Amino acid sequence: xxxxxxxxxxxxxxxxxxxxxxxxxxxxxxxxxxxxxxxxxxxxxxxxxxxxxxxxxxxxxxxxxxxxxxxxxxxxxxxxxxxxxxxxxxxxxxxxxxxxxxxxxxxxxxxxxxxx
Amino acid sequence: xxxxxxxxxxxxxxxxxxxxxxxxxxxxxxxxxxxxxxxxxxxxxxxxxxxxxxxxxxxxxxxxxxxxxxxxxxxxxxxxxxxxxxxxxxxxxxxxxxxxxxxxxxxxxxxxx
Numbered sequence: 595x596x597x598x599x600x601x602x603x604x605x606x607x608x609x610x611x612x613x614x615x616x617x618x619x620x621x622x623x624x625x626x627x628x629x630x631x632x633x634x635x636x637x638x639x640x641x642x643x644x645x646x647x648x649x650x651x652x653x654x655x656x657x658x659x660x661x662x663x664x665x666x667x668x669x670x671x672x673x674x675x676x677x678x679x680x681x682x683x684x685x686x687x688x689x690x691x692x693x694x695x696x697x698x699x700x701x702x703x704x705x706x707x708x709x710x
Numbered sequence: 711x712x713x714x715x716x717x718x719x720x721x722x723x724x725x726x727x728x729x730x731x732x733x734x735x736x737x738x739x740x741x742x743x744x745x746x747x748x749x750x751x752x753x754x755x756x757x758x759x760x761x762x763x764x765x766x767x768x769x770x771x772x773x774x775x776x777x778x779x780x781x782x783x784x785x786x787x788x789x790x791x792x793x794x795x796x797x798x799x800x801x802x803x804x805x806x807x808x809x810x811x812x813x814x815x816x817x818x819x820x821x822x823x
Binding site for chain 2: 598627629634635636637638639685698699700701702703704
């Protein structure tokens with residue numbers, strides 16, 4: 595079946611503009627995760643959803659970042675008033691469910707964001 | 711919170727040799743340790759994982775070992791091939807704070823002919 599998809603694949607924006615990044619998880623996966631990967635760095639956890647709720651938002655870098663998930667499927671990550679330091683690859687992952695025994699997370703191709 | 715350190719940051723081996731990547735973690739409650747491979751411009755893909763109830767797991771040319779006492783885990787690739795060239799990330803997760811899969815900073819493996 596189809597894997598995790600993300601759009602757009604690339605986004606160039608001007609400093610101060612808002613951007614929306616979209617993630618379509620694997621069908622039937624109830625858990626969804628957002629990560630940020632800066633150049634040459636590891637993956638930084640941002641937020642995760644179980645269904646439509648976000649039990650853990652502690653990784654969001656600032657109040658300019660928000661995310662939502664509707665219908666237990668598609669999620670959008672919104673960055674308001676973008677700054678140059680927001681430039682990174684934003685990766686989404688999904689897993690079948692989120693339990694005490696961690697399920698494998700499957701990653702999307704990422705959105706490469708460049709803030710000029 | 712959890713802190714994962716990964717070494718080395720870069721590793722060059724000749725085709726056919728073995729490669730070892732090591733990670734340490736700080737949270738003794740961590741009990742799940744996946745390894746991801748990320749080829750240039752592509753998404754991370756899980757290659758192997760280990761849970762704290764086992765000390766070693768093997769899948770063909772790759773193996774992972776876990777030492778819970780020392781809070782170390784390692785990835786071993788034998789008979790390396792050019793297609794093994796990629797960035798490898800280790801990660802750790804503790805149930806209870808189960809949302810946060812904490813990643814290491816990655817190891818760039820280059821397999822030369």
